[in-house]
Amino acid sequence: MIYLVIGLICTAVLLGCLAGPALDRLRRPGAHPGIVVACWTAALTGTFIAGVGIIAAALLSPPAPGHGFLEWLRDCLPHHGDSAIIMAAAASLVVLTACCSRLARSLPRLGRAVRQRRRHREMLRLVAKEHGQHEDVLVLDHPVPVAYSLPARRRTIVVSTGAQDALTPDEFGAVLVHERAHLRQRHHTLLLMLDLAHALLPWLPTVRRAKQNLPLLLEMAADDAAARACGRRTLVDALCRLAATPGVAGALGAAGSSTGALAERVLRLQSAESAKPRRAVRMAASAFVAAAVATPLMVVAATIVELSDIC
Amino acid sequence: MxxxxxxxxxxxxxxxxxxxxxxxxxxxxxxxxxxxxxxxxxxxxxxxxxxxxxxxxxxxxxxxxxxxxxxTRAREEYAVELMLDALTESPDHGSILARFAESVPPEDARHLLDALRRRTSDGQEA
Structure with missing residues (x-):
């Protein structure tokens, strides 16, 4: 039992504190963004499975009250010392309070994002126009050039008239492929989950670094799709046109160093080596993904089996 | 939609x-x-x-x-609010959309924000 809990803690530390810095090193122009995204996602998922497992074990292992509750349910008399029960109850209280306070901070944030997205869609429904040729595109009448996507049942890509005017038909096509790649690969969901993870555990190294790296990697993954379909040249032109003056995000008080991110995307596209990832890299990444998710799951499962055997 | x-x-x-x-x-x-x-x-x-x-x-x-x-509000106000959503990242919730590029020249963004502010202050006086 104790070995399994130690195993869980080791997994959580490995994935939560060491995987992030290790994955951070993969951030080279040559690294395939899709593979790196998969690795980050697996590391985060594994961390949270292990975390939930540790909390469950802390609350349910004897002589904690959670276990007492299970025992009571199974109608077997408690046979643990009184003082141990009190200590475990205090520890459980601390764990539960910590969990609740973190959740109380982060879940409303997720709720606000979902509500704001609904509100945004509702406003679009009233104000935006349908694009004549592309049936998944809405046009927003505004001179500032902007293009974005958000998940909805239909018409999920929005471009402003300013963006339409600034882009040639080819570049416009590249923008659409880019946004469709975001939607097809469910990047919006991933970003929301990442934000939730960051609100829950902002100090965990893997989470912190994922928050810094993943958004850019997702853009690069979508860039790759657009570059494959429309050519690098066209995509770089589109990026440059829609980013007439760098440094916008700072002026708007937005988070992050987005100009750096944009420059990095353009440089990466211009560096022109887009070899398919080597077989060995793909294998290693798949192995990491499988291990990062499966290990905590198996240890948690073993712990649960062990727990149910104690009584 | x-x-x-x-x-x-x-x-x-x-x-x-x-x-x-x-x-x-x-x-x-x-x-x-x-x-x-x-x-x-x-x-x-x-x-x-x-x-x-x-x-x-x-x-x-x-x-x-x-x-x-x-x-209650002019059509343009909705457009400005949508644009602000599209351009800026709100600190009190996660990202609700994925933009193609951070794309507005600062002066335009400021105009945008000023226009919005003027409208909302007009609304409060009325």
């Missing part, structure tokens, strides 16, 4: 945004039926207008026994 152009809510908002003054349901119905293939029923329009008022998109004023409906 199904049936964007066919949405009655949208048509009602369009008519009221075009109208110079608040309209009664009867007048609204007449405008809507002007170039419609199938005439809408009075009750349908009244129900949807009432729903829009409940959502805060329309405001109604008593006029005799009936109500007059007018949009």
């Amino acid at each position: 199904a049936g964007l152009s066919g949405s009655l809510e949208r048509s009602i908002m369009d008519v009221l945004w075009e109208a110079p003054s608040p309209l009664r349901v009867r007048e609204l119905l007449a405008k809507l039926n002007e170039n419609a293939d199938k005439a809408l029923a009075y009750n349908t329009v009244q129900t949807v207008a009432e729903r829009l008022a409940q959502k805060g998109l329309l405001q109604r004023t008593q006029d005799g026994l009936a109500f007059r409906y007018a949009p």
Whole structure:
């Protein structure tokens, strides 16, 4: 039992504190963004499975009250010392309070994002126009050039008239492929989950670094799709046109160093080596993904089996 | 977002945004039926207008026994709010959309924000 809990803690530390810095090193122009995204996602998922497992074990292992509750349910008399029960109850209280306070901070944030997205869609429904040729595109009448996507049942890509005017038909096509790649690969969901993870555990190294790296990697993954379909040249032109003056995000008080991110995307596209990832890299990444998710799951499962055997 | 152009809510908002003054349901119905293939029923329009008022998109004023409906905000204000969503990252929630590029020249963004601020302050004085 104790070995399994130690195993869980080791997994959580490995994935939560060491995987992030290790994955951070993969951030080279040559690294395939899709593979790196998969690795980050697996590391985060594994961390949270292990975390939930540790909390469950802390609350349910004897002589904690959670276990007492299970025992009571199974109608077997408690046979643990009184003082141990009190200590475990205090520890459980601390764990539960910590969990609740973190959740109380982060879940409303997720709720606000979902509500704001609904509100945004509702406003679009009233104000935006349908694009004549592309049936998944809405046009927003505004001179500032902007293009974005958000998940909805239909018409999920929005471009402003300013963006339409600034882009040639080819570049416009590249923008659409880019946004469709975001939607097809469910990047919006991933970003929301990442934000939730960051609100829950902002100090965990893997989470912190994922928050810094993943958004850019997702853009690069979508860039790759657009570059494959429309050519690098066209995509770089589109990026440059829609980013007439760098440094916008700072002026708007937005988070992050987005100009750096944009420059990095353009440089990466211009560096022109887009070899398919080597077989060995793909294998290693798949192995990491499988291990990062499966290990905590198996240890948690073993712990649960062990727990149910104690009584 | 199904049936964007066919949405009655949208048509009602369009008519009221075009109208110079608040309209009664009867007048609204007449405008809507002007170039419609199938005439809408009075009750349908009244129900949807009432729903829009409940959502805060329309405001109604008593006029005799009936109500007059007018949009609470101009169409351009919605456009500006959408643009702000599209350009900026809010600190109190995660990202709701994925942009193609961070794309606005700072002076434009500032104009945008100023315009919005002016509008909202006008709204508070009124």
